Amino acid sequence: MSTDEDPTVSKEDGSTVVSTRDGRELSRHEVRRVRSEQLRRALALTGLSTIWPGVGLLRTRRRWWGVALALVAAATVLVLAFMLFSGGILTGAAKFATKRGLIALLVIFVLGALVWIAGILITARETSGRRWTPRMRWTHRAFTALMVLVVALPAAQAVRYVAVTRSAFDKIFTNRYDGRGGAARGPSSGSDPWKNVPRVNVLLLGSDAGADRYELRTDSMMVVSIDTKTGDSALISIPRNLQKVPFPADNPLHAVYPNGYYCPEKGAGAECLMNGVWVEAEVNHKDLFPADEASPGLDTTREVIGEIVGLPIDYTAVIDMAGFQQLVDAMGGVYMNVPEPGIPIGGKVTSSGQVVGVTGMIKPGYQKLDGRLALWYSRSRVAGSDDDRMRRQRCMVNALVSQTDPFKMATKFTGIMEAAGDNIRMDIKQDDLPAFAELVDRMKNGNLRTVNVSDSVKHWNPDYAKIRSIVKSAIEKPHDPKAPKPGATASTSSASSSAPTASTPTTPAQSTTTSVEPVTDTAEHC
Secondary structure (H helix, E strand, C coil): CCCCCCCEEEEECCEEEEECCCCCEECHHHHHHHHHHHHHHHHHHHHHHHHCCCHHHHHCCCHHHHHHHHHHHHHHHHHHHHHHHCCCHHHHHHHCCCHHHHHHHHHHHHHHHHHHHHHHHHHHHHHCCCCCCHHHHHHHHHHHHHHHHHHHHHHHHHHHHHHHHHHHHHHHECCCCCCCCCCCCCCCCCCCCCCCCCEEEEEEEEECCCCCCCCCCEEEEEEEEEECCCCCEEEEECCCCCECECCCCCCCHHHHCCCCECCHHHCCCCCCEHHHHHHHHHHHCHHHCCCCCCCHHHHHHHHHHHHHHCCCCCEEEEEEHHHHHHHHHHHCCEEEEECCCCEEEEEEECCCCCEEEEEEEECCEEEEECHHHHHHHHHCCCCCCHHHHHHHHHHHHHHHHHCCCHHHHHHCHHHHHHHHHHHEEECCCHHHHHHHHHHHHHHHCCCEEEECCHHHCCCCCCCHHHHHHHHHHHHCCCCCCCCCCCCCCCCHHHHHHHCCCCCCCCCCCCCCCCCCCCEEEHHHHC
16 A cells, blocks of 8 residues: 555445545554554655755655755755865865855855755645644654754854854954055965965064053064965064164154164163053054054054064964963863973062962973963963073964864864954954965975074164074075974974973073074974
8 A cells, every 4th residue: 555545534324434545445454554654754754855955855746846955955065065175174164254255154054044944844744644643743743843943953053153253253353554564465366366475474462461452562472474385484483572673764653762662761670672662652652643543552563573573564463362361272272392391380570580479380291281271381481581482482383373173173163253253353354364274274384484583682782684684594495395394293202302491480580491593493392
């Protein structure tokens, strides 16, 4: 007996006789069996339309609707897969992070979910028995509702991800002030967006305040200079206590400090250091800057660092160091080689030169650091000098570049986006994200080098011509295919012997960093 047969009921001489459309009479047992088969068939086909849009309709009179839905779904998935995986997963994902990409995702998720759900409901209607018992009808309805939820809930979560991303990006991406120095050298369209841009220089600034509070002293400053062809990169840490830093001739502060940022008249403890440039422009002399300049502190810091290293700074990213902790936690931690004998947590240096208040130690060895420990790995300096700290910061950048896993990040997506939106500001254009994702992929296959500025000059009387010469030699160094790649981590034993170490805290000037070459491979000392 086919399950498509629909039993009807008639009465003859007071008795109930059930028959099919072709006139065959059925017993009550056979009626129950047929209806059970109908219910199972309806549940199966409704389930198939949940697994893939419209598939369940292929066994109904609406089969051409099913064919259309299935083909449209297949075409959409193929297009999305091609966009996602062509050129690398990171680059593909970045295509959907542009303004148009996010809108397209929103449309796909909303319309796709509605069409998919419509296919489920049509399948349920086409397979429902007209003379089912109430129990069978409610069973079928409950199952259909469950299948609708199976599609609707993930779609709603996907829409939420898009909304979270748009909200975060609205905060993260800011406009660069082009009133001095002109616009940054940006990527173009085409298969190679960096074809006409041989080198990109990005300034990374770490602050001890929120990214939207610009009255701050920069806690860490690093320039990443990237060869767009080979992916070779130079990490240039700028010492926070550099004196006599030069202001460009077109910056308003050049007239105030024509011979560099130097103010011995202010006395000890109030020296004009590199990390005070932001406040000098943003607070002390904001009236000298154009009214339409939103952040003179950020712009002046970028321009001064460009003068120091002899490179135009194309892009700037500012991250609140407390927010850095949230980001690392959201990413699931970061693996680092901690040198002997470990790194102090907390603490400060008293006026007598003693270190007090150390609350713990990061144990030495190769290990996974959570956000709190990663922050102290990058910031602690009570056991050594700024040179030690800058070396660790370069190692942290090396690790974060190499350990970025798009699949793991997808599972922690909301947390990463929310932390980034609260704590990161950058002047990269959102629509240029695919080009920068491709650049990060190239960096993973390039040489990552450290430019040791701090050990090469005196902080209180820097030779800026020498700094520029060192930077020039680093960026002109030929690509070495045998050099360690970013993230190539030495064993614990080798790291302990080769990396600069921090001994027991005694004085603030203590540093165990020995003299090193001005330009080295970053991975070798991490």
